[in-house]
Amino acid sequence: MTLFLLPSILLVISAVHAFQFEELAHYVDSHQEEYVEALRDWVAVESDSSDVLKRPELHRMMEMTAQKLRSMGGNVQLVDIGVQELPDGQTLALPKVVTGQFGSDPNKNTVCVYGHVDVQPAKIEDGWATEPYNLTDINGNLYGRGASDNKAPVLAWMHAVEAYQALNMELPVNVKFVVEGMEETGSNGLDAMILAQRDTFFSDVDFIIISDCGWLSRRPALTYGTRGNCYFFAEVEGPKQDLHSGVYGGTVIEPMTDLIGILDTLISPSGKILVPGIREAVAPLSDEEWRMYQDIEFDINDYKSKIGVNQLMYTNKVDLLAHRWRYPTVTIHGIEGAFSAPGSKTVIPAKVIAKFSIRQVPDMEPAVVKKQVTDYLHSVFAKRKSPNTLKVTMIIGAKPWLADTKHALYEAGRTAIKKVFDMEADLIREGGTIPIARTFQDVTGKSIIMLPIGGFDDGLHSQNEKMSRYNYIEGTKLFITYLNEVAQIKKSV
Template sequence: MEVPVLLQNIFQYIDKNEQVYIQCLTEAVKIPSVSGIPNYREDVFRMVYWMEEKLKVLGVITEVCDIGTQVISTTENNSTKIALAPVLLGQLGNDPKKKTILVYGHLDVQPAAKEDGWDTEPFKLIQKNGKLYGRGASDDKGPCIAWLNAVEAYQKLNHEIPVNIKFIFEGMEECGSVGLEGFLKKRSDFLESVNCVCISDARWLGTKTPCLIYGLRGTCYFSIEIECASKDLHSGTFGGSVFEAMSDLVFLLDSLVDSSGKILVPDILEDVLPTTCEELKTYENIDFCVKEFKKAVGCEQLLHEDKIKILTNTWRYPSLSIHGIEGAFSDHGSKTVIPKKVIGKFSIRIVPNQDPEKIAKLVIDYLDKKWKTRKSPNNYKTSLTFSSKPWLSSVSHYNYTAAIKATEFAYNRKPDMIRIGGSIPVTLTFQEIMDKNVLVLPIGAGDDNAHSQNEKINIANLIQGTKLLAAYIFEISCVKEH
């Protein structure tokens, strides 16, 4: 497909400024904006203000918005309030004759430490073999910066930006976007005049073919709390005389899912929409290699070895994962202690047509019944920690039509249309509050190790992704609403 002359010029500018973009990402990764650890909250604030300064340079009118506080447990019986990371709003242009796109990204990251298994320091961007390693490089600082790069390319070449752009950057996404939905409802004034939404917080399915994402699973996150004593106990002195909380917890966790990945909670699949023959046919042409996927995972065997079964089980069926046990000894070495209290954590990724409240009731009722069969005198409680709904978008909307054409300009090939198994709670929030089409437009590759050790973004993905966003801006201005 022949690329318009305007975009050819912009693409050339982007190619020439590769090192500038890498330096910008280096600055961003250096800020350890970990939202899930209270001691890092100041760094999340710092990251928000860093981004605000970058937007101001581009002439964006900005507003840093306080969205309240959250209660954090400090000890078993004490808690404190700390400020939620602010939301950064930005507006570039207000021409009523132009379409207005809303761009969303998040500036917070998952925890990371070199001793967790990183080959390099996670908060120092390292360039190696065409890849940029660092926490947040792909999720989501790299894509956020790519938006800045795309806008700057238009401005530096004196090309009028053909759309109005509104930015929303938050700092609590890795904690479930705490406080964001309430804030957006209060700031409906900012959302007015928006025609469509674009989110670049995701990655491709594989490593070669660009993708557009139209569906996400939701999340129901649970905790099982069991207490057996008023203090930790010596196993030599008390082992064999008490009902141990850890044994109870392992019993309950083991009752949730079998070795084939089947969730054992009754009626959990009741509301799942059946797959259609037409839907399964679309999966056949998707660029997905089971061998490559297995290599990326780093395992010898998967629950399913068939391409379509893997895709359907990670996209459109729920799955249950056990995440950890709080209160148990987890350091290196040995410790012969019976913990007084343990908290097991697990989640279910839910799919369209499943309701978080109904799923929570099914799970809690099931575990309550299992607990009765255990006949333990210990204190027990299962609760829903947080939840987010699944999301589906309309791919026939011009938002997707523009993104498809932009992908062809940037990569010279059509994108795969996919759903993914992860959750981006804000997608449904935008769709429900604004009643506008939401597009997830990823630029990172499927092997970027988001949330894992050695997170990275390929330099090629950063550069071509910047071109993609620039082309998307152009195409949105060209298509007609329907």
């Protein structure tokens, strides 16, 4: 009798879940103006973590985040993570990390949602078409600094929890929040906080979700990897002071000439990294990964048009995506100490510092990369037989992060995207670095997924950053659905 009725019971359960989603989706649709106003309030706060003069605004942003979670009935804490030492030796309080908890049922999975509410600098004179801290709705796009990175995604997760609450529906999983205010400047203090709370706040967490990323195209995406970042200073010093090129030019060996000479040995015109050992350490591209790249929606011509170039290093999709995501790159960012102001100045700089980075990938290790780069540049410099001195320093050594796309978290993501958007998800990697993902993985040992809702054309860190209404509202529905799908994952004992 029981076996005979089982298919009918499953049909009933399925129908109930479908009805619940429709009701939740309708609630989201009917409250979208409220969601836009919430984003407007958050964007209005100039929470620029790089500007110490705006630190009061950043503290206010963290309090607003905490208050939002409190208004939802969460168990909320503002965690003190210490102080930041400024270049002049003074100290400044770091913005507190906000944690929140909704539900503590030991029989349910517990997810931890990570986000940040600090932003990059923005001024209208930088080329913005609208006031960057006044959310502006134009043709369904919500323009404002931090709209996509990362205020709308953080709010969308809160809206998702609120929707269940408003309809008196039990949350399918326990939900925890970790929201910080220093991500854009390196997440100062957060690593130590995660380590300190590994056996308390994070002890019952099963999975960690990060939504601080975006889609590659108009197709929704799941992100399973990011590159790391080894950031270097190469300093060449010669005369005791800057010199007049007319008086001293031709008699001294100039630091700038030495610096340009060694920088030119880092990478070939075709993009090949010339530092010995770097390319040999890279994990080979597997046949399975090659096939995954084939299935990704990506238009090279659109990509060229978007960034305003007429030629790229690679002409086919797989090569281009692979070198954007899963191969290392060398980028020279600038030279400090050189004359760079408008006009002319006939100076020989006494000391110049090049700033360059290597985006690292599996199986490269920062400590090994540091030694490879330092040894190589010193060997190249020695061949110049220059009387000047070279100093190489690695100031950032962030590791890459890579997840298993066959993990149940990704299966749940595929299912949720199919239900909400009626299309298959793109499985993508990020060329940038999100160090906190690797920290979460190494410290907590938990499985992680990156579940973005930001659009491919949102302009993160750029002028006219935006979040479309469509991505904001449908993204909230995606988060609602994803919580339900994660609830189906068998809880580990």
